[in-house]
Amino acid sequence: MKILKNSSYLVMIGVIMIVLMLIIPLPTTLLSFLIIINIALALIILLVSLNVTEPLEFSVFPSLLLIMTLFRIGLNVSTTRLILTKGDAGQVIEAFGQFVVSGNIIVGLVVFMILIIVQFIVITKGAERVAEVAARFTLDAMPGKQMSIDADMNAGLIDDREAKRRREKITREADFYGAMDGASKFVKGDAIASMIIVAINLLVGMVIGVVQQSMSLASAAQTFSLLSVGDGIVSQIPALLISTATGIIVTRSSSENNMGKEVSDQLLAFPVLMIIAGSVIFLLGLTPIGMVATLPIALLLVAGGILIRRYRQNEQKVGAEDQDRKAEETFKSQENVMGLLTMDPIEFEFGYALVPLADSSQGGDLLDRIVMIRRQLALELGLVLPIVRIRDNIQLEPNSYQIKINGSEVANGQLMLDHYLAMSPGVDDPSIHGIETTEPAFGLKALWIDEETKDRAELTGYTVVDPPSVVSTHLTEVLRQHAWELVGRQETKQLIDHLKEQSPALVDAVTPDPLSIGDIQKVLVHLLKEKLSIRNLPVIFETLADYAQMTRDSSLLTEYVRQALSRQITEQMTREGEALKVLTLSPDLERKVSDSVQKTEHGNFLALDGPTTSQVLKNLSDSVTKWPDMESDPVILCSPAVRMYVRQLIERYFPNVQVLSYNELETNVEVQSIGVLNAA
Structure with missing residues (x-):
């Protein structure tokens, strides 16, 4: 409606008219009309305060309280002017005075004083104190609420928009209760002003009636007491309604229903x-x-x-x-059956004896560790992993756990919560006794030792870790190895949208033409499968924009991207001050691999004969067994033309062996060949 659209102008006009009421005399008919409006507005405010479900739904109340107080003062000034000048304040005031007084002035004054006492001492005092305490506690609770929001966002329970909305709500609550603390003073001052105005009207009116209007003392007392009491009650009824609304608002807690429903349900x-x-x-x-x-x-x-x-x-x-x-x-229903098809991308299940790991009331911090793991892998891999679903499984052994990716088990292990895992530095100490086991993340031989043996094991050089650290390390390594399985088209779309916020022109040059989201996803999967971070998306997309016009083969595009990421690959594969130890391919093997490449419409594939393949894998197995650097994965260095085919040849049997080309290393890298891989 047009009136609602222009409501802001109506409020401004109303405030200006209230100010004019303090200066310009009003006729009795208009004054009676405004008094009824005052009562109606006070009643509406009370009803609204009863029906809101939380205080912020009526956030304009503090400002509205000031305007209504000013409106009542304007009416009091106008009625005082008419009472003292004409001895007549309109039909409404006269009717209220006669109805309440009922022929006895003392009864009318007592009723008026009771209304003042109820409003001033009971309602206003209580609302003022509640508003003050609510404002103080709301401000004190703000830091804790902010930290709770940040924790939920870091855990992936809410997104950025929801976090922003909750922060804004907390700020609005603090502002609201702070404003209510001050606005409650308006009601207190209004009650005091009403008593003073009634006293002035009564005493000064009697003086004017006797001195200026030649009335008898009894007649003046009868007339001006009637009008004064009527004016006081007319102003105090809406004031009492708004005071009650103030008390209801500041004592109202957030709920799903209005106050009437809550009272009836609970009472x-x-x-x-x-x-x-x-x-x-x-x-x-x-x-x-x-x-x-x-x-x-x-x-x-x-x-x-x-x-x-x-x-x-x-x-x-x-x-x-x-x-x-x-x-x-x-x-x-069909929907229930369809719901059974939903599968969590990452699941961590454990036996009942490992429940204390995830139970915060028993000191378990597994949930906090998983949050940190997701943050660490986001920085390391450039990929936000899905939320890890944690649940106990009574079908597992009590001390066992398993990790699932897309519903299939990819890793498992066993823990002893009252022991520590000790890994030997290379030379076993016969004095360290424990339960023999295998470290789950890297497959190293280890011992479960008790608390008494822990200190002695640390002094002799053993690496000693507690069970939560064991499972956290295992989970981190599993997620790092299987991250490529968690990158689908939806996750790729999210990465593209995030990059588009910073570089829209770059994204538009790559997708949807010449590459689809599926094409980009294949490139990212290839990179993650070979343990390369995709965090540097701008460089990846710049390379795709340059070469996607020539080919849409995802494997070939991956080779171009790898060469563009040469600095990143060099930093990842080398250690400062040390030469990069590699296995090289013999010229004969490179020639055989190159000649065995078959080109089809769907891409290029390696079709090496069986005896040659078996011999290459056998030679590689011997080299990997003798690899001197146990702290890093074996590395094969070959020419760019055959790198991806060598990777295809060995990835199923030796997934941890890195295959690099000469173009993927910076020129300042020192390379040391420690063996030659051949087909003989």
Whole structure:
């Protein structure tokens, strides 16, 4: 509606009119109209405060409270002007005065004073104190709430938008309760001003009536007391309504329902108590109070309690039947069957004896460690891994755990929570005794030792780690090795969208033409499969933009990207001050590999004969067994033309052997050949 669209102008006009009321005299008819508007607005504010589910839904209340207070003061000034000048303040004030006074001025003054005391001492004082405490506690709780939001976002439970929305809500709550703390002072000041205005109207009016208008003292007292009390009550009724609304707002806690629904649900939640209360009231009627007043109330409470109890029992019965029916329908429905097809990308299952690892109440910090693992791998691989689903599995051995990728087990292990895992430095110490085992992440021989042996093992050079560190290291290595399996088209789309925020022109040059999301995904999978980080997406996309016009073969594009990432590969494969130890291919083997490449419409493939393949793999196995550097994976160095085919040849049998080309190493790298791989 047009009026609602221009509501901002109406508010500005209204404030200006209130200010003019303080200066310009108003006719009695208009004043009566404005008094009724004041009462109506106060009633609306009270009803709104009763129906909001949380205080922030009425965040404009502090400012509205100031405007309404100013409006009442403007009305008081106008009515005072009319009372003292004309002895008439309109029909509304006169009607209120006659109705309340009822021919007795003292009764009218007492009623007015009671209204003032209730508002000033009971409601306003309480609302002011509650607003002050709420503001203080809200400000004190802000840092903790902010940290909780950051923790949820780091754990992947919420995204950036939800985190921003929650932070804004916390800021708004602090601003609201701070404003309410100050706005409650308006109500307090308004109550004091009302008492002073009524006293002025009564005393000064009587003086004016006797001195200036030649009225008798009794007549002046009758006239001006009627008008003063009527004016005071007319102003105090809306003031009392708004004071009540203030108290309701500051004492209201967040809920899913409005106040009326909450009161009825909670107050009538125990119908048996209504029956007990009705019985007590009935017994009270046996005293001199009599049954006339107590019996109807007792019957009402007992009957209401019985009816509500029966209604609740029937409701619970119907609810249970509906729940069973819905559960049966859900079980039979197609959607329920489809829900069974949903598979978690990463699962970590453990036996019941390992529950303390994940239970924070028992000191377990596995959840926090997994958050740090995801952050570490995001920095290392350039990929945000899915949330790890953690659950206990009674079908496993009590001390066992298993790691699943896309529903299939890829790794498992066993832990002893009351022991430590000790790995030998290379020379075993006979004095260190324990339960022999294998370190799950790297397959090293190790011992489970007790607390008493731990210190002695550390002094003799053993690497000693606790069970949570063992499983964290194992999980990190498994996720690092299988990260390529977790990159689908959806994850690729998310990476592209993130890059597009920074380099939109670069992304537009690559996708959707000439490369689709699926083409880009294949390149990223190839890189991750060979343990290369895809964090440097700008360089990857620059290379794809340069070469995608010539070919869409993902394997060939991967070779171009690897060469563009030569600095990254060099830093990853070399250690400062040491030569890079490699195995090289004999010229005869390189020639055979090159001649065995078959070119098809779907890409190029290596078709090396069986005897040659077996001999190459046997020679490589012997070289890997004798590899001198146990801290790094074996490396094969070959020409760029055959690198990807050599990788195809060995990746199934030797996934940890790195295959590099000369173009993937920086020119300043010192290379040391420690063997030649041949086909003979």
